[in-house]
Amino acid sequence: MSTPAFPRPLPRVEGDAAPFWKAVAAHRIELPRCTACGTLIFYPRTFCTRCHSREVRWEEISGAGRVYTFSVVHRATHPWFMDKTPYVYAIVELEAGVRLPTMLVGCATEDVSVGMPVEPVFERASDDVVLLHFRPRSA
Numbered sequence: 001m002s003t004p005a006f007p008r009p010l011p012r013v014e015g016d017a018a019p020f021w022k023a024v025a026a027h028r029i030e031l032p033r034c035t036a037c038g039t040l041i042f043y044p045r046t047f048c049t050r051c052h053s054r055e056v057r058w059e060e061i062s063g064a065g066r067v068y069t070f071s072v073v074h075r076a077t078h079p080w081f082m083d084k085t086p087y088v089y090a091i092v093e094l095e096a097g098v099r100l101p102t103m104l105v106g107c108a109t110e111d112v113s114v115g116m117p118v119e120p121v122f123e124r125a126s127d128d129v130v131l132l133h134f135r136p137r138s139a
């Protein structure tokens with residue numbers, strides 16, 4: 001198999017976000033929560049973004065959420081995405097209270113709306129990386 005001219009851009013499973021990506025690889029969503037004030041922290045960091053405490057504990061959260069906002073992408077910003085357009089780049093607000101950037105899959109671009117209930121989809125993108133996308137929530 002030949003190497004594609006433009007390999008897919010993927011996150012590195014390292015640093016402060018490594019526990020997040022390892023959980024996603026196991027089809028779970030885990031984020032750090034401040035044990036001092038209770039703030040759920042996204043993107044993953046080793047300190048609280050509200051009170052600056054370094055006492056954080058990772059916990060599993062539900063993937064249930066809603067489309068907070070979205071954009072239909074017609075012009076790829078990276079060559080790997082050129083044959084994927086149009087696709088939906090969205091910010092999903094989870095019921096747990098954080099907003100995640102993501103791709104919305106499993107629906108036509110014209111069917112997406114703000115407030116639409118969504119659920120997580122886990123896509124194995126390489127030997128090391130599983131990506132977190134969302135799709136319309138099934139009833």
Ligand SMILES: [Zn+2]
Nearest residue numbers: 034037048051
């Ligand atoms: Zn805090």
